[in-house]
Amino acid sequence: MAGDVAGNIAVGVHLFLAFVVTICGPLQLIPQTRTHAPVFHRWNGRIYLTTAVVTSIAGLVMLFHRGSVGGAVQHVGIALNAVLVIIFAAMALRYALARDFVTHRRWAMRLFLVVSGVWFYRVGLMLWLVANNGPSGFDPVTFQGPFLNFISFANYLLPLVALEIYFYTKDKTLARGHIAMAAALLMLTLAMAAGILFATRLMWFSRLL
Ligand code: HEM
Incomplete structure (x- = not known):
């Protein structure tokens, strides 16, 4: 935004740190990096934690300083995501x-999922758009509506619930539970693969061409 130096710096820092977090997380x-290169895990982990926290603070500054698209409910969803990143990073450390x-390990995995919330948001939104053959449950001009309110929280809360179910079934010895969890994870992975495909085609590729 022309003239808004502090806001522009916050956006630049935020985008750079988002890039770093995508690589380090x-x-x-990967178990092999921990077993064969614990020092790498330690330093990469420190970079990741610092980056996740600084990115979240920059995100909160952007949200409160210049606002964002969407309504108040979506803003609360984004702010809670940032707050959870900071809390989970502190617990993992x-x-x-x-x-x-x-x-x-458990806190680090929770952290990874809440940091990835912005990713799940895009993938989930694209899946929803393709499934409904266009915008549904929200107004594409004002970028407001019940579906966007829902996904502003669901993008990190649903993955967290799935992770807690995974922890729960892993602790149990029942083979049936393990098979059901593995099947659910397979379905979620396939849904994510489809979402990535749609996001690449509809959001990212269309900007390059
Ligand atoms: C996003 C994911 C993760 C982050 C950000 C992270 C972060 C960190 C950090 C910062 C340290 C070093 C603490 C210090 O001494 O200053 C560390 C150490 C360690 N982490 Fe993680 N971690 C992650 C995932 C995991 C997972 C999934 C495991 C699996 C058990 C794990 C196991 C360990 C171990 C064994 C060490 C000790 C390494 C050593 O010093 O010998 N971490 N982690």
Whole structure:
């Protein structure tokens, strides 16, 4: 936005840090990097945590300083996402420093999902648009409506619920539960693959061509 120096810096920082977080996060979850390169995991983890927290603070500054598209409910959804990132980052670090890696792993995975909320939002929105053959449940001009209110929270709360169910079934020894969870994860992965395809075609590719 011309003339809004502080806001423009916040947007620039936010986009750069979002790029870093996209690279560092998945590397943390690969078991081989932890077992064969713990020092890398430690430093990459520190970069990821710092980046996630700074990005969230920059996001909150952007939200309160210059506002965002959508209505108040969506803004609350975005703000809560940022607050959860900061809390989960603190918990993941706390348990890593206490060398309680079982609990650290759980908080780190929760953190990864809330940081990825903005990604799930885009993928979910594109799936919804394709499934409904266009905008449905919201006004595309004002970018407001019940579906957008819903997805502003669902983009990180639904993945968190799925993760908690995953933890729960993993702790149980019932084979049936493991199979049902694996099937549910497969379905979610396929849905995400379709969402990525649609997002690439409708949002990102169309801007390049
Ligand atoms: C987004 C994901 C993750 C982040 C951001 C993260 C972050 C960190 C950080 C910052 C440290 C170093 C703490 C310090 O000493 O300063 C650490 C250590 C560690 N983390 Fe993670 N972590 C993640 C995922 C995981 C997962 C999934 C596991 C699986 C068990 C794990 C296991 C460990 C272990 C074993 C260490 C100790 C490494 C060592 O110092 O020998 N982390 N993590």
